Amino acid sequence: xxxxxxxxxxxxxxxxxxxxxxxxxxxxxxxxxxxxxxxxxxxxxxxxxxxxxxxxxxxxxxxxxxxxxxxxxxxxxxxxxxxxxxxxxxxxxxxxxxxxxxxxxxxxxxxxxxxxxxxxxxxxxxxxxxxxxxxxxxxxxxxxxxxxxxxxxxxxxxxxxxxxxxxxxxxxxxxxxxxxxxxxxxxxxxxxxxxxxxxxxxxxxxxxxxxxxxxxxxxxxxxxxxxxxxxxxxxxxxxxxxxxxxx
Amino acid sequence: xxxxxxxxxxxxxxxxxxxxxxxxxxxxxxxxxxxxxxxxxxxxxxxxxxxxxxxxxxxxxxxxxxxxxxxxxxxxxxxxxxxxxxxxxxxxxxxxxxxxxxxxxxxxxxxxxxxxxxxxxxxxxxxxxxxxxxxxxxxxxxxxxxxxxxxxxxxxxxxxxxxxxxxxxxxxxxxxxxxxxxxxxxxxxxxxxxxxxxxxxxxxxxxxxxxxxxxxxxxxxxxxxxxxxxxxxxxxxxxxxxxxxxxxxxxxxxxxx
Numbered sequence: 001x002x003x004x005x006x007x008x009x010x011x012x013x014x015x016x017x018x019x020x021x022x023x024x025x026x027x028x029x030x031x032x033x034x035x036x037x038x039x040x041x042x043x044x045x046x047x048x049x050x051x052x053x054x055x056x057x058x059x060x061x062x063x064x065x066x067x068x069x070x071x072x073x074x075x076x077x078x079x080x081x082x083x084x085x086x087x088x089x090x091x092x093x094x095x096x097x098x099x100x101x102x103x104x105x106x107x108x109x110x111x112x113x114x115x116x117x118x119x120x121x122x123x124x125x126x127x128x129x130x131x132x133x134x135x136x137x138x139x140x141x142x143x144x145x146x147x148x149x150x151x152x153x154x155x156x157x158x159x160x161x162x163x164x165x166x167x168x169x170x171x172x173x174x175x176x177x178x179x180x181x182x183x184x185x186x187x188x189x190x191x192x193x194x195x196x197x198x199x200x201x202x203x204x205x206x207x208x209x210x211x212x213x214x215x216x217x218x219x220x221x222x223x224x225x226x227x228x229x230x231x232x233x234x235x236x237x238x239x240x241x242x243x244x245x246x247x
Numbered sequence: 248x249x250x251x252x253x254x255x256x257x258x259x260x261x262x263x264x265x266x267x268x269x270x271x272x273x274x275x276x277x278x279x280x281x282x283x284x285x286x287x288x289x290x291x292x293x294x295x296x297x298x299x300x301x302x303x304x305x306x307x308x309x310x311x312x313x314x315x316x317x318x319x320x321x322x323x324x325x326x327x328x329x330x331x332x333x334x335x336x337x338x339x340x341x342x343x344x345x346x347x348x349x350x351x352x353x354x355x356x357x358x359x360x361x362x363x364x365x366x367x368x369x370x371x372x373x374x375x376x377x378x379x380x381x382x383x384x385x386x387x388x389x390x391x392x393x394x395x396x397x398x399x400x401x402x403x404x405x406x407x408x409x410x411x412x413x414x415x416x417x418x419x420x421x422x423x424x425x426x427x428x429x430x431x432x433x434x435x436x437x438x439x440x441x442x443x444x445x446x447x448x449x450x451x452x453x454x455x456x457x458x459x460x461x462x463x464x465x466x467x468x469x470x471x472x473x474x475x476x477x478x479x480x481x482x483x484x485x486x487x488x489x490x491x492x493x494x495x496x497x498x499x500x501x502x503x504x
Contacts (some may be wrong), residue, residue: 033390034302035337046290050389052335075334075342080385081292081308089331089385090344123335125387127306128289 005179007165014169014176016045021170021215023159028140028226030147030234036123038148040230042140045173046130051140053148056118070115074103074122076137082129098134099124105138105158105187105197111151120150131177132160135185138197143227147234156196157223158187161212168208170215184209186216190224193217250339253453261454265442270451272301276444279495284401284503286409294410294425298402300446302392304336307384307402309410309425313373313417314381324371328357328384330399337391337449351475356386356400356433358471359462363431366407370426373419380412382425393448396460396473400433405503430503431470432496435460436488438478445491459485461492465500 008014018024024045033039036052043049059065064073076098080086091099106122122145124137135158142155162172163182172180182202188195204212264270274280280301289295292308316323330353332340345353360366371380384406386399410425437447437455447455456478462471469489474480480488 033304033335034392035390036335048289050335054334054338057338077333077342079306079308079331079387080329080383081289081295081310083291086310086312086383086385089329091342121334123333125333125335125389128291130291 005165007169007176007179008167016173016175020167021219023171023219023222024173026223026226028143028230030143030230031238036144036148038144038146038150040140040143040147042136042143044132044136044139044171046128047126047133047136048128049133049136049140050125050127051137051144052123053120053141053144053150054123055120055148056115056150057121059117059119064119065117067116069112070110070118070120072103072107072110072112072120072122074099074106074124074141076102076124076126076134078126078129078133082126098137101197101199102134102138102141105156106141106145108194108196109142109153109156109189110145111153114151120145130174131172132185135159135187138187139223139227143230146227146231154189154191155224155227156187156189157220157227158185158197159216159219159223160185161216161219163202163204163208163212168212168215170219182208182212184212184216186213186220188217188220190221251449251453253450257450258454261450262440265439265444270444272448276442277491279446279498280448282401282499282502284405286405292406293413294406294408296402296405296409297389298398298405300394300398301448302390303394303398304389305386305395305398305402306389307386307399307406309406310383310385311410311413312381312383313378313419315377316372316375316379321376322372322379323368324366324380324382326357326361326366326368326382326384328353328360328386328403330356330386330388330395332388332391332395336388340388340391351473352395352399353386355396355460355471355473356403357384358473359400359431359433360384360403360407363429363462363464363470365404365427365429365431367426367428371412391449393450393452394435394446396435397433397446400431400462401499401503404430404432408503429464430500431462431464432492432499433460433462433471434492434495434499436491438480438484443484443487443491445495459488461489463492463496467493467496
């Protein structure tokens with residue numbers, strides 16, 4: 001590791017000019033794919049992510065059907081050109097793990113008991129990656145599920161807190177991630193502050209962990225506002241169009 | 248693929264409209280949908296483009312790396328094309344390794360690029376027999392409403408035209424634009440009853456008996472063709488489609504400049 005790199009300068013600014021607890025610029029757009037029942041496009045920093053939801057629909061393969069509730073299936077996929085060296089298409093162990101924890105986090109808020117035997121299929125495609133794609137994917141997927149009109153208790157905003165050169169930093173970008181000493185992706189249910197996704201690797205002291213969690217939860221509430229705003233924009237446009245038709 | 252079925256009522260509607268010279272989206276039989284091309288949409292790719300044909304959307308990205316040439320072409324760069332029909336794009340698409348449809352699509356697009364000599368592969372040679380540039384072209388269907396052949400081919404052409412070879416990443420001097428020599432354009436026509444249409448939508452693809460994809464270059468010469476589905480064309484129909492492909496090719500070439 002090259003410890004000469006200064007992650008935070010004397011003015012408290014990071015390599016890209018952000019403060020330690022500042023998110024990268026973020027943009028969410030709901031309802032971008034005509035075929036999907038719900039969809040969202042999200043950019044955070046240099047990440048570009050598409051999420052689509054199909055369902056509730058018939059569950060395939062059938063042996064996965066649950067007579068008591070719908071199952072949530074997720075496919076997280078990094079497109080070949082989304083990273084520095086071309087990624088071979090198709091699932092690898094990392095993307096399978098991310099798919100699993102993303103589905104679990106979404107299932108925590110979707111009212112799956114309303115759709116026995118059905119499947120809710122969530123697809124996350126990473127078009128361009130720059131650290132933090134699993135969180136960006138889940139944030140976008142939540143908006144897509146809401147856009148699909150599937151009953152849910154709340155959305156799940158997600159963000160990662162990292163540690164680089166001894167500093168706790170919110171929402172690491174690729175450059176910072178290369179020098180990362182710890183990574184703590186999390187997602188919450190904003191209404192209750194319950195945590196529905198949590199991973200961690202690296203090295204954090206007890207105190208650092210508490211601070212990192214606080215930073216993450218605060219940022220999730222910020223992201224939550226942007227998720228709601230995306231839905232509002234989508235449906236106010238839809239409502240306007242409807243009015244025009246009536247007139 | 249193709250779990251979908253088109254209802255009898257929709258099939259009849261498409262047929263009846265066409266007999267009157269019209270289509271479900273109010274196009275004339277030989278009209279294209281609105282086409283949009285955006286390039287440079289993926290910063291991590293050496294070249295990229297997003298293309299819409301109506302509601303059909305695809306993204307193509309080029310990644311490059313240095314590798315060893317094939318023994319029979321020691322002084323030529325390597326081109327490979329693959330197509331992913333991801334389940335995001337349509338309810339009929341399933342995840343998994345590329346199926347027959349995806350393979351056919353990738354190969355037809357590849358043929359148009361390769362046979363037209365669009366990419367000057369000889370200038371992608373670094374050391375003959377040892378090191379050449381490898382071009383990995385990946386196409387993802389994002390939303391499928393018919394005619395992936397033309398959308399994918401156009402996305403690839405636009406991505407290649409705007410690509411930079413990442414030489415500086417490999418200590419091979421400065422980055423330089425990917426050398427391209429021409430702009431091949433692909434057009435697909437389909438036959439419904441006895442009418443020819445171009446740029447079929449999903450429903451029209453389901454109803455048509457045959458389709459023909461033709462790639463032409465800037466001189467109006469034919470560089471690649473592919474006939475699909477179980478129906479048949481007359482020789483006159485094929486000749487008409489080739490003329491159409493040349494005509495539409497000129498139209499589309501103007502869009503990407």
